[in-house]
Amino acid sequence: MIYVIDDILAKPGQGQALYDAYMARYVPGAEARGMTLQHRLVEPAMWLPEGSNRLIFIWAQPHAGAVWGAKHSARMDPDVDRWWQEDAPPLIETRQRYTLAEAETLGVLDNV
Amino acid sequence: MYNLLKVIGVAQAQRDAFGAALREATERLPGARGRLVAPTLPGVFNGGDFIWRVTFADRAAAEAAMASDAGQTIQALVADKQTVVSLEEADFATGHSGGAADAASGLYRVAMFCADRNPTPERLAAFSRDTRIMPDHVRTIQRWELSTPDRAGGTMSWTHIWEQEYADRAGLEGPYMLHPVHWAHVERWFDTEYPQCLVAPQLVHTFCALDRAILNQQA
Numbered sequence: 001m002i003y004v005i006d007d008i009l010a011k012p013g014q015g016q017a018l019y020d021a022y023m024a025r026y027v028p029g030a031e032a033r034g035m036t037l038q039h040r041l042v043e044p045a046m047w048l049p050e051g052s053n054r055l056i057f058i059w060a061q062p063h064a065g066a067v068w069g070a071k072h073s074a075r076m077d078p079d080v081d082r083w084w085q086e087d088a089p090p091l092i093e094t095r096q097r098y099t100l101a102e103a104e105t106l107g108v109l110d111n112v
Numbered sequence: 113m114y115n116l117l118k119v120i121g122v123a124q125a126q127r128d129a130f131g132a133a134l135r136e137a138t139e140r141l142p143g144a145r146g147r148l149v150a151p152t153l154p155g156v157f158n159g160g161d162f163i164w165r166v167t168f169a170d171r172a173a174a175e176a177a178m179a180s181d182a183g184q185t186i187q188a189l190v191a192d193k194q195t196v197v198s199l200e201e202a203d204f205a206t207g208h209s210g211g212a213a214d215a216a217s218g219l220y221r222v223a224m225f226c227a228d229r230n231p232t233p234e235r236l237a238a239f240s241r242d243t244r245i246m247p248d249h250v251r252t253i254q255r256w257e258l259s260t261p262d263r264a265g266g267t268m269s270w271t272h273i274w275e276q277e278y279a280d281r282a283g284l285e286g287p288y289m290l291h292p293v294h295w296a297h298v299e300r301w302f303d304t305e306y307p308q309c310l311v312a313p314q315l316v317h318t319f320c321a322l323d324r325a326i327l328n329q330q331a
Contacts, residue, residue: 002296064290071295071303075313081304097306099296110249112290 001102002067004035004059008095015042015053018091022057026083033070035059052093064109067099113145113206113329114171115259116178117222117273119152119160119266119318120190121198127151127161130195134164137189140182141166143173146329148220150320153281158267159318160198163222165326171205171262200224200266200316202273204259208244209328211255211277217325219278224316226268227301229309239301239310243274249293252283255327268314277327284319 010018019042027037039058047053061067074080101109122130135149146167152159164186168174177183190196202224227236240258247253255277264270278284288294300306304313 064292064295067295068289071299071305074303074305084305095307097300097303099299101292101296106292109292112287 001105002061002064003038003098003100004061004067005098005100006055006057006059006095007098008055008057009093010053010055011091011093012052013049014091015055016047018053018088019055021087021091022055025079025087029074029077029079029083030059030070033073034066035061035070114168114174115204115206115273116164116166116168116174117202117204118162118164118190119158119198119200119222119224119316120162120164120196121160122162123195123197126195130189131162134162134186134189137182137185138164138166140180141177141186142180142182143168143177145169146326148320148322148326150220150322152318152320155285156318158198158200158314158316160200160316163220163318163320165220165222167326167329171203174203198266200270202261202264202270204261204273206257207259207273208240209255209257210244210247211253211328213255213325213328213330215254215277215325216279217254217277217322218280219284219319220322220326221276221278221284221319222316223274223318224264224266224268224270225272225274225302226312226314227271227310228269228312231271231310235308235310240272242298242301243272246288246291246293246298247276250288250291252278252287254278254283255325257327266316268312270316272311275327277322277325281319 041056043054148165253276257275259273300308301310
């Protein structure tokens with residue numbers, strides 16, 4: 001299994017708005033591209049009306065081919081760029097995206 | 113070494129005649145150290161119908177060759193808008209290179225990138241470093257070169273020419289695509305969903321059959 005993590009720090013007071021927007025505007029398209037949303041984590045475990053919530057979305061994909069499939073679909077979809085370039089930035093302080101795998105699978109993934 | 117690269121799309125009805133004329137003129141180019149004129153293979157992306165790549169000792173030799181009769185013929189061929197439907201091109205000194213000079217060769221692949229999203233020197237250097245470690249991990253890359261053009265043209269102002277040779281097509285479409293150094297590491301520079309994204313989505317990915325090594329050759 002391969003994991004993609006969106007690790008997003010919301011602007012102060014925008015945590016819940018960011019969560020709602022991500023779920024409504026980003027998640028359906030990502031699921032249509034073959035990604036499975038496994039966890040939606042919020043830190044701290046309450047919406048902060050004046051502080052910055054950190055949101056972590058953990059996606060799973062079964063293999064490298066699925067990763068490429070989702071990437072290629074996203075590149076062809078102007079809604080994806082619009083989300084990350086226009087819709088989301090007013091709600092985001094900083095963000096990172098990671099692609100990861102379980103440590104015990106690295107040997108298999110490397111052996112291609 | 114100094115290289116001239118053209119990725120040429122040609123109207124279908126003219127392809128045979130164009131290819132023959134391009135080959136003939138390329139053979140007559142003075143001072144060429146290496147010549148490649150080959151039809152692209154199915155599966156390219158923005159990859160044209162012919163790859164033309166000629167190598168010279170230096171830029172002066174390349175310019176002299178293109179000013180010759182044969183060079184003028186080539187320039188007239190690619191400038192013919194009735195025949196040539198797309199043209200991506202770059203002139204570049206060989207940048208970074210590696211791989212075994214005499215390893216078996218069967219496929220040449222070139223990708224042309226435009227790194228135009230916040231291209232700070234630090235980000236460009238990191239992108240170059242990450243790209244150059246790919247051959248350390250993708251065992252099917254026989255030879256490679258990563259260069260930055262002096263002059264580029266086409267649909268984008270290409271900033272990077274990333275070339276590889278493989279023994280066969282399976283080496284490109286298998287290990288190169290499936291190794292995590294690609295999809296889990298270098299891809300962050302290309303993926304518009306990553307905040308680190310550096311390279312424009314429009315790119316050239318093209319390849320052709322090869323019967324002799326052309327990259328990382330010293331003479």
